[in-house]
Amino acid sequence: xxxxxxxxxxxxxxxxxxxxxxxxxxxxxxxxxxxxxxxxxxxxxxxxxxxxxxxxxxxxxxxxxxxxxxxxxxxxxxxxxxxxxxxxxxxxxxxxxxxxxxxxxxxxxxxxxxxxxxxxxxxxxxxxxxxxxxxxxxxxxxxxxxxxxxxxxxxxxxxxxxxxxxxxxxxxxxxxxxxxxxxxxxxxxxxxxxxxxxxxxxxxxxxxxxxxxxxxxxxxxxxxxxxxxxxxxxxxxxxxxxxxxxxxxxxxxxxxxxxxxxxxxxxxxxxxxxxxxxxxxxxxxxxxxxxxxxxxxxxxxxxxxxxxxxxxx
Numbered sequence: 001x002x003x004x005x006x007x008x009x010x011x012x013x014x015x016x017x018x019x020x021x022x023x024x025x026x027x028x029x030x031x032x033x034x035x036x037x038x039x040x041x042x043x044x045x046x047x048x049x050x051x052x053x054x055x056x057x058x059x060x061x062x063x064x065x066x067x068x069x070x071x072x073x074x075x076x077x078x079x080x081x082x083x084x085x086x087x088x089x090x091x092x093x094x095x096x097x098x099x100x101x102x103x104x105x106x107x108x109x110x111x112x113x114x115x116x117x118x119x120x121x122x123x124x125x126x127x128x129x130x131x132x133x134x135x136x137x138x139x140x141x142x143x144x145x146x147x148x149x150x151x152x153x154x155x156x157x158x159x160x161x162x163x164x165x166x167x168x169x170x171x172x173x174x175x176x177x178x179x180x181x182x183x184x185x186x187x188x189x190x191x192x193x194x195x196x197x198x199x200x201x202x203x204x205x206x207x208x209x210x211x212x213x214x215x216x217x218x219x220x221x222x223x224x225x226x227x228x229x230x231x232x233x234x235x236x237x238x239x240x241x242x243x244x245x246x247x248x249x250x251x252x253x254x255x256x257x258x259x260x261x262x263x264x265x266x267x268x269x270x271x272x273x274x275x276x277x278x279x280x281x282x283x284x285x286x287x288x289x290x291x292x293x294x295x296x297x298x299x300x301x302x303x304x305x306x307x308x309x310x311x312x313x
Contacts, residue, residue, distance in 0.1 A: 007087060010068050011045045014089060017062060023055030024048060032081045035073060035092060037137065039230045039273050040282065041081025042309065044071075044090035053110075053196070056096055057169040060194070063089055064167035071308055072194055074112065077138035078146060078232055082309030083279045097141065097196060102127070106160060107200040111141025115148070118200070123214050128205035129158045131213040135221040137233065141195040145188045146306070147181045152217065156181035160201035164193040171196055184237050184304055226264040230273040235286055236301040244301055245269035251292040258285040279309075 011028075019026045030047035033039050050056035063070050069088030073079065076094075097112030102125050109118050115133050118140055122130045132152035136143065144162055147155050159181070162174045180187030188195055221227065236244035248254070248268035256263045260277030263285065264270040271282055290301050 007045070010066055011088070014046055014063070014066050014068055017066070018046075018048060018059065021055070021059065021062075023051045024059060025051070030090075032073070032076075032086065032090065035094075036076035036079050036081055036232070037230060038076075038080060038232045038277075038282070040083075040277055040279050042083050042085030044086045044088075046089045047092060048089055049092045050096050053097060056091070056093070056194075057165055057171070059091070060165060060167055060169040063091075070167075073308075074139040074142045075114075075137065078142060078148075078304070079306045079308055080232055080279050080282055082307075084310040086309040093141070093194075094139065097139075099197075105202050105204055107202065109140045109198050109200060111144075111195045111197060112139050114138075115140050115143050119214055122200075122202055123207060123210040126205055126207040126210065127202035128210050128213075129153070129202040130200065131210060131217055134214045134217040135225075135227070140198050140200075144179070144195055144198050145186055146184055146304075147186050149184070154181075156186075158200050158202060159198060161199040162188065162195060163197040164188065165196050166193055224267055226266045226270050226272055229264065229270070231264070231270050232305045234269045234304050235271050236269055236289075237304045239299050239301060242299070243269075247293045247297055247299060247301070248289050251289070251296050253289050253292065256285060256288065258282075258288065261285045263289065
């Protein structure tokens with residue numbers, strides 16, 4: 001990781017300031033690989049782990065006053081962290097923003113709650129609309145940010161509101177229109193805003209039928225996707241009128257390797273870490289696949305995963 005004297009001084013100041021703050025764990029030069037589903041990533045200058053929401057909201061204005069770059073990391077299921085690491089502060093959110101409530105046909109979920117757990121809660125409560133999310137890893141906050149979805153639906157169809165905290169720790173509620181949902185993206189990352197809670201608008205249904213659909217989707221996903229492997233989910237967005245996995249498979253992409261990264265033999269839209277893969281391996285492999293698909297079909301595949309850190313591109 002390239003060093004910068006001014007940034008080093010800011011990080012040292014942040015370490016001293018936050019290290020003595022109740023409700024926070026502060027880890028300098030923390031390797032991030034263990035916090036991602038890919039198992040890839042260099043160190044963050046400073047990893048900050050709040051123990052509760054109050055500590056999290058309290059640390060935001062301090063970081064803003066220090067003018068230090070801040071990145072947020074949930075369960076790390078859709079993230080590729082640079083081999084060079086992340087300059088500035090990474091705030092680890094998983095395990096902090098927790099809480100679920102059901103009121104009528106709406107579920108209120110704290111951003112750190114597992115999307116899978118929420119889909120099962122909805123089924124138990126006889127609420128339909130979230131079945132498409134069964135088996136999607138990660139948190140509901142991350143799912144809202146990237147408008148996660150499958151062929152069966154996406155978060156924009158069920159989100160009724162999103163509460164976000166600004167860099168000063170002030171929480172505001174946004175409508176779906178203000179959240180700016182688009183295909184596998186939203187405006188929720190803008191201006192350093194942090195997703196805190198999400199309201200999900202669902203429809204009453206027979207719990208047995210909802211559970212049946214959830215189980216059916218889970219079984220189908222387990223049969224087709226390498227869920228036991230270290231990956232970050234689908235690498236490429238779905239191109240208009242086609243499927244990324246089909247295109248990659250058609251150019252003999254399954255089983256392609258660069259270093260410790262390999263296109264999954266089970267599903268061609270997954271790149272898996274088969275042992276000591278680097279971020280650079282994943283990116284080079286993705287570019288190789290993109291080149292083959294472009295040459296054969298004239299289609300430019302767009303990556304779906306979030307890239308975090310220095311020189312990651």
